[in-house]
Amino acid sequence: MPEVHAARRTRLRSHCEAAGSDAVLVSRPANISYLTGCAPPRSVLLLGAGEDLLVRPGDPAQDPAGAPQPDDLRVHSLGGPDGDAAVAATGLAAVGAATALAVEEHHLTVARHRALASVAPRLALTDLARAVEQQRLVKDDEEIACLRIAAEIGDQALGELLESILVGRTERHLALELERRLVDHGAEGPAFPTAVGTGPHAGRAGHVPTDRRVEEGDFLTVCLGARYRGYRCEIGRTFVVGTAPDDWQIELYDLVFAAQRAGREALTPGVEYRDVDRAARQVLTAAGHGDGVGPFTGHGVGLEIDEDPRLAPASMGKLDARVPVTVEPGVHLPGRGGVRIDDTLVVRSQADGGPELLTITTKELLAL
Amino acid sequence: MPEVHAARRTRLRSHCEAAGSDAVLVSRPANISYLTGCAPPRSVLLLGAGEDLLVRPGDPAQDPAGAPQPDDLRVHSLGGPDGDAAVAATGLAAVGAATALAVEEHHLTVARHRALASVAPRLALTDLARAVEQQRLVKDDEEIACLRIAAEIGDQALGELLESILVGRTERHLALELERRLVDHGAEGPAFPTAVGTGPHAGRAGHVPTDRRVEEGDFLTVCLGARYRGYRCEIGRTFVVGTAPDDWQIELYDLVFAAQRAGREALTPGVEYRDVDRAARQVLTAAGHGDGVGPFTGHGVGLEIDEDPRLAPASMGKLDARVPVTVEPGVHLPGRGGVRIDDTLVVRSQADGGPELLTITTKELLAL
Structure with a gap:
């Protein structure tokens, strides 16, 4: 049901745009799952102005048989080191011309937040808070x-x-x-x-x-x-x-x-x-x-x-x-x-x- | 083996003092376990200038039979809401006159970090980094x-x-x-x-x-x-x-x-x-x-x-x-x-x- 996930992301993006952020970084695994249908370990989801991108360590081809794969958004696999800076750099390349990025301050670590800030010092980091959790309340x-x-x-x-x-x-x-x-x-x-x-x-x-x-x-x-x-x-x-x-x-x-x-x-x-x-x-x-x-x-x-x-x-x-x-x-x-x-x-x-x-x-x- | 845990905390405190922090907040569960012998869910450990304190939600008397309890440091149980601000306020009362608090930036969330900063705006928050993980490398x-x-x-x-x-x-x-x-x-x-x-x-x-x-x-x-x-x-x-x-x-x-x-x-x-x-x-x-x-x-x-x-x-x-x-x-x-x-x-x-x-x-x- 890829269109379900795309619709959920559209709803989240509208929520964030209304709050003044033109890009979103989702890090909490259950929230990534809700928005894409899968959540590889240590992955993050970026909703940019242009496109959505799942940044993940490891090669999807090496995933266990039957592991869910997102079929409606681009996946970027980090072949090398999967540190904070690598995720930040890759992700921020995707959000492109964004000026404000909403992050999950209740989940993101201080270290990762710092890495994002240092890779893109002119990007304002705002708090997404529990917007995805709120969206998850009512079930379809x-x-x-x-x-x-x-x-x-x-x-x-x-x-x-x-x-x-x-x-x-x-x-x-x-x-x-x-x-x-x-x-x-x-x-x-x-x-x-x-x-x-x-x-x-x-x-x-x-x-x-x-x-x-x-x-x-x-x-x-x-x-x-x-x-x-x-x-x-x-x-x-x-x-x-x-x-x-x-x-x-x-x-x-x-x-x-x-x-x-x-x-x-x-x-x-x-x-x-x-x-x-x-x-x-x-x-x-x-x-x-x-x-x-x-x-x-x-x-x-x-x-x-x-x-x-x-x-x-x-x-x-x-x-x-x-x-x-x-x-x-x-x-x-x-x-x-x-x-x-x-x-x-x-x-x-x-x-x-x-x-x-x-x-x-x-x-x-x-x-x- | 309470004296083992106390000795590990002393070693960590020396490390931090040498780096300029007179108090430490440990949030990563395995690290708390290493330093106290137990890690109740969502607890934090504070090493203050005066004393050590484990701040935990819930009542230890309601713990499962056989659940480890620290027997050599004070435990403060949060009866009411276990939010970030409550942990921060309780913890900071314990660190007392500290001027710099080292936190685990690779584990602590941005929200919790903010709560700490707002409860004690004059306390400098520094990065403990992976000091406890380093201490855990060599086993006894x-x-x-x-x-x-x-x-x-x-x-x-x-x-x-x-x-x-x-x-x-x-x-x-x-x-x-x-x-x-x-x-x-x-x-x-x-x-x-x-x-x-x-x-x-x-x-x-x-x-x-x-x-x-x-x-x-x-x-x-x-x-x-x-x-x-x-x-x-x-x-x-x-x-x-x-x-x-x-x-x-x-x-x-x-x-x-x-x-x-x-x-x-x-x-x-x-x-x-x-x-x-x-x-x-x-x-x-x-x-x-x-x-x-x-x-x-x-x-x-x-x-x-x-x-x-x-x-x-x-x-x-x-x-x-x-x-x-x-x-x-x-x-x-x-x-x-x-x-x-x-x-x-x-x-x-x-x-x-x-x-x-x-x-x-x-x-x-x-x-x-």
Whole structure:
């Protein structure tokens, strides 16, 4: 879909021209990917007055089989040294008569910025800021289709795990098995490191799997996701291992479930990011678990697993239709464990059926 | 080993003071790890005139079980927003009366640099450059012991793979299985994405595994490594699948083997980086394969898989004793495949026994 990428670049160029910059240098890999369909390591994208140019180290002919190549813009390969000055010199030759170059100050290093400034002392360097990230917020049909497939792969891998024997296996092995299953079902790889937490580790966000083995009576929290055509999705569930959950487990689960539902139900075009967070957070705070909630209760997903927007108390901005986000409140009680429930949904208006749930694995409290 | 980290910080502080900076801000994660024993995501380390401070977002009590914590310096956790200004303000309160702050311009973003400058307009920001990377070049006994174990784990995982049936399995599955075996044998995880290339993909550096299945008569190149206590090691081997290799396969293998041996034999304290590269490269160039060799034939390993030094034609500098490097020449013939052989060795003087080979899997051409 080369015309999609060209259209995205045209939109970015218009944005920058309106802000007074006649050339743009994009360095953040996910942003390059969004604008060209590929992002070779350490490459930069230049949108000049005349033409667009991808400057990359290494020879495209030596790329792995199937590595995406941009088919609608010129690629300049740096055969020799791939230092800052070389990139700057090559790039600036392409921007030609530009007078102001917008760069991603939140990504570009000081060293590279200096190299650009020294190669072209008369070119004004301005800040592109998060213009590409803003453009990436609202997804098109193709992007949402990729996220749907990624979600389906996550559901499949998780479903298979639930049918296997869990007691006695380590967090680390369960995580590796889930990642293998993601690939079996067509993922390019995991969208992020799979988190498996049992017993006292359950309910933690981003828990790094350990050698702790699953025991009867444990809470077990699993958070995983697939990457499909570059798009990343996320699902998290908490289970009880053994036949009957304890009362405290049922109570905590119901609470987190209620919080997560409140967050999901708050997703509608025009709502403030922080109001979605508050909807989920206040359920937990009212029950005395405010301290254990963490700094955010959801975030955008797409080419990166943790994109804009952030659903957090101080986040500024409003949700649009077609923005995919996670809703993932959780509570962790030190020493005891906890619960996290995490879905990926696409914001849609009520007329359009309301939020579209991509991750459909049941949220009943299953005893495995 | 907290005193090790404190000693490393003292050495860095002396280096900076000699260069005129009385405070240092380290932002590159591997560098923070080297200087403190841990590197929470998005943290920065400040070495002030008075004290050292690790500024990190999030609560250490919520860290994964077993996550390393620095036990010999103060940690300031940012509970609220973890933006550039907050880090800068907190950090600068710690550096107190400093007049010049050295920062890692090759890592720090322009936005963060600006935030620092605006919070303390009278503080001169200087460039630390790659001072910590330079300090990391020569490894101590503890670091080399970790690399030895990482290498042993890689050898074990590779050895087991060689005993299994390969024909009909995909590159992707072989790579996943190798990564599982690394963890089985005690690795924290793979040191880098495992490369498995068969048939026409064999011999490529950093090949991303595909769904191609192993066939009789293929070259099969595997490159993998374990991460152990943060340290990363690398081994690469090429095999023939089936009973008898073709003549062209034997010839190409012998050539790459001779190049790799020449590189290994060139490793001695005081030798120029580029002379090691040339020793390996000229064997391949003399045989008419100069174009397919790639930009470097080896690199340092340690807390990162691709550290200084780089063994390449234009690299400036000399090897010291106790520097671990890879020697990994390869040739890839488009459409036909190729050979790579990759070892990790520690440079040692002849009096000390010569280069220490960490990755001991055989380099005979095995037919699997």
